[in-house]
Amino acid sequence: MSKHRYDPQATVRAYIMVFACLMIFTALTVAAAFVDLGAMNNAVAMAIAATKAVLVAMIFMHLRGGSPLNVLWISSGIFGFVIMIAFPLLDLLSRNILGIPGK
Amino acid sequence: MQTSEAKKVNYLSAQHTVASWLLTIDHKRIAILYLVSITVMFLIGGLMAAAIRAELLTPAGDLMGSDTYNKAFTLHGIVMVFFFLIPSIPATLGNFLVPLMIGAKDLAFPRINLLSWYIYMVGATIGIVATVTGGLDTGWTLYTPYSTAYATTNVVMPAIGLFITGFSSILTGLNFIVTIHKMRAPGMTWFRLPLFIWAQYATSIVMILATPVIAITVLMVAIDRGLGLGIFDPKAGGDPVLFQHLFWFYSHPAVYIMILPAMGVISEVIPCFSKKRIFGYNFIAASSLSIAIIGFFVWGHHLFTTPQSMYAAMAFSIITFAVAVPSAVKTFNWTATMYRGSVSFEAPMIYAFGFMGLFLVGGLTGLFLGALGLDLHVHDTYFVVAHFHYIMVGGAIMAYMAGLHFWWPKMTGRMYPEGPAKAAALLIFVGFNLTFFPQFLAGYAGMPRRYHYYPPEFQIFNVLSTAGSSILALGYLLPLGYLLWSLRYGRAAGRNPWGATGLEWMIDSPPSPHNFDETPVVTWEPYDYPDAHRRTAEHAASEAARV
Ligand SMILES: [Cu+2]
Numbered sequence: 001m002s003k004h005r006y007d008p009q010a011t012v013r014a015y016i017m018v019f020a021c022l023m024i025f026t027a028l029t030v031a032a033a034f035v036d037l038g039a040m041n042n043a044v045a046m047a048i049a050a051t052k053a054v055l056v057a058m059i060f061m062h063l064r065g066g067s068p069l070n071v072l073w074i075s076s077g078i079f080g081f082v083i084m085i086a087f088p089l090l091d092l093l094s095r096n097i098l099g100i101p102g103k
Numbered sequence: 104m105q106t107s108e109a110k111k112v113n114y115l116s117a118q119h120t121v122a123s124w125l126l127t128i129d130h131k132r133i134a135i136l137y138l139v140s141i142t143v144m145f146l147i148g149g150l151m152a153a154a155i156r157a158e159l160l161t162p163a164g165d166l167m168g169s170d171t172y173n174k175a176f177t178l179h180g181i182v183m184v185f186f187f188l189i190p191s192i193p194a195t196l197g198n199f200l201v202p203l204m205i206g207a208k209d210l211a212f213p214r215i216n217l218l219s220w221y222i223y224m225v226g227a228t229i230g231i232v233a234t235v236t237g238g239l240d241t242g243w244t245l246y247t248p249y250s251t252a253y254a255t256t257n258v259v260m261p262a263i264g265l266f267i268t269g270f271s272s273i274l275t276g277l278n279f280i281v282t283i284h285k286m287r288a289p290g291m292t293w294f295r296l297p298l299f300i301w302a303q304y305a306t307s308i309v310m311i312l313a314t315p316v317i318a319i320t321v322l323m324v325a326i327d328r329g330l331g332l333g334i335f336d337p338k339a340g341g342d343p344v345l346f347q348h349l350f351w352f353y354s355h356p357a358v359y360i361m362i363l364p365a366m367g368v369i370s371e372v373i374p375c376f377s378k379k380r381i382f383g384y385n386f387i388a389a390s391s392l393s394i395a396i397i398g399f400f401v402w403g404h405h406l407f408t409t410p411q412s413m414y415a416a417m418a419f420s421i422i423t424f425a426v427a428v429p430s431a432v433k434t435f436n437w438t439a440t441m442y443r444g445s446v447s448f449e450a451p452m453i454y455a456f457g458f459m460g461l462f463l464v465g466g467l468t469g470l471f472l473g474a475l476g477l478d479l480h481v482h483d484t485y486f487v488v489a490h491f492h493y494i495m496v497g498g499a500i501m502a503y504m505a506g507l508h509f510w511w512p513k514m515t516g517r518m519y520p521e522g523p524a525k526a527a528a529l530l531i532f533v534g535f536n537l538t539f540f541p542q543f544l545a546g547y548a549g550m551p552r553r554y555h556y557y558p559p560e561f562q563i564f565n566v567l568s569t570a571g572s573s574i575l576a577l578g579y580l581l582p583l584g585y586l587l588w589s590l591r592y593g594r595a596a597g598r599n600p601w602g603a604t605g606l607e608w609m610i611d612s613p614p615s616p617h618n619f620d621e622t623p624v625v626t627w628e629p630y631d632y633p634d635a636h637r638r639t640a641e642h643a644a645s646e647a648a649r650v
Pocket of ligand 1: 352355358401405
């Protein structure tokens with residue numbers, strides 16, 4: 001924050017660049033949906049979405065060059081989200097693994 | 104700041120118009136707005152509880168049919184959990200005290216604070232209107248597939264009400280976290296913060312990380328029901344157990360939204376009435392954070408009787424036992440604080456004692472329920488009902504009452520009559536135990552929850568319970584009477600009626616609109632009470648510096 005001088009021109013340029021990237025990635029998502037990659041379709045779409053999210057977080061939300069506290073808070077949100085997905089998935093994947101109902 | 108300026112304007116006398124209240128951005132006034140609204144909610148929820156207890160007096164359903172009974176306990180649960188307990192301590196005492204305790208003039212975002220009250224009011228109004236008009240009979244847990252496919256009552260509207268209310272909680276949490284990080288007075292380091300602040304901070308983490316999940320989950324129920332998307336419907340590839348995962352991902356941590364601030368209150372009250380520095384400050388602060396974090400990994404203990412994989416269940420059970428450790432750390436530290444202190448028995452302290460006893464019973468019976476085998480036996484019985492009422496009523500509400508009585512002189516500038524206050528605390532303690540202890544026995548003997556009729560052999564437990572609930576109701580109505588009375592007739596409290604430490608006790612009661620005339624500089628350690636047996640020279644010096 002304080003160590004980075006505020007430079008309006010550079011900031012606006014960065015915003016426009018990111019916006020352009022987001023648009024390109026959106027087009028890419030649509031294009032990728034028309035190519036049959038089997039199970040990889042989901043993976044590709046998710047990868048593109050994740051890249052976009054990182055761009056937004058880093059540039060628009062000023063995580064890059066911001067205080068480490070902000071990074072910590074965003075990470076805790078992501079961590080919470082991962083737990084929310086991972087634990088039910090652990091449940092789902094470990095059901096009936098012994099082939100005995102309920103075991 | 105001399106006492107001769109007794110007629111100085113305070114936050115209550117600064118303005119008198121209705122608009123000055125409804126458009127206020129003063130955290131203290133917003134706390135009062137919340138106090139009034141959650142009291143109304145408590146009365147609505149309490150009325151439903153009375154209806155439930157009256158119905159259960161006899162084994163037959165004589166007062167209402169199944170449908171009405173189902174709606175009554177659903178309304179009771181939703182109102183008490185979402186519209187009373189969740190905002191109770193954070194939104195009233197927290198709103199009032201967080202800036203005062205850290206030496207700030209307001210919260211970081213005063214307008215967002217007001218917004219969160221309006222959001223709460225909109226959500227609560229929708230929730231109440233929907234539950235009263237159409238009624239909702241799913242229980243407060245909204246379990247699928249009943250809520251999505253079979254319930255003929257009003258599910259979507261209350262769901263929207265809950266969705267909206269969630270945002271008020273998120274905004275309050277956000278406000279507290281930013282305030283505690285950014286607005287501490289000079290010298291108010293992290294380890295000089297009152298433990299109430301640590302508790303609010305830990306609570307805010309849970310509010311921010313967990314509340315969005317319940318919001319989106321109830322929205323999915325509404326979508327599933329309205330559009331038949333089948334997110335929780337096996338026929339469409341969905342899973343009803345997924346709902347339980349998502350619901351308890353929030354609702355277990357939500358228990359900590361209710362109990363962590365309660366523990367914060369107790370950590371303030373006990374050192375004050377023991378006149379001793381709190382024992383193990385660092386451990387109590389750290390245990391708040393570890394409860395908040397570990398509390399996110401235990402929700403599967405609500406799913407032990409579902410098709411949840413037994414491996415997941417084992418993990419959840421072990422972590423459930425682990426989360427009891429930080430709670431026990433706090434309980435032992437409070438007890439150690441009282442050891443050889445000069446303990447006195449003013450009303451807030453009696454409530455705090457009530458909290459400690461009841462929370463202990465509630466916490467230990469929680470371990471019964473976290474054990475994989477025993478849980479099968481007592482699942483969905485009155486044992487569970489008794490357990491969570493010991494935590495939420497015996498724990499959270501008892502501490503809320505302790506805090507309300509402790510800080511009432513600060514909030515209003517008036518003392519309440521001590522005699523009735525002590526009587527109410529004892530009535531609540533006796534009434535509470537008479538209401539809920541028999542439910543442990545009934546549940547262990549096999550009485551299921553959520554039925555309005557039951558086999559006659561359970562009647563003795565229910566008669567005791569209903570009798571207790573009338574004592575409990577009296578205990579709750581009494582404070583309503585004498586606290587309101589004190590507003591007009593109570594004697595002036597002065598700055599520090601309890602001889603407590605903390606910045607909030609160094610300013611006028613009620614505080615001025617901007618809290619501190621000049622920003623305080625903190626040079627002393629927290630809970631700087633004269634140690635009962637070893638009053639040191641340094642302490643006398645710091646006391647002199649403070650005046
Ligand atoms: Cu739980």
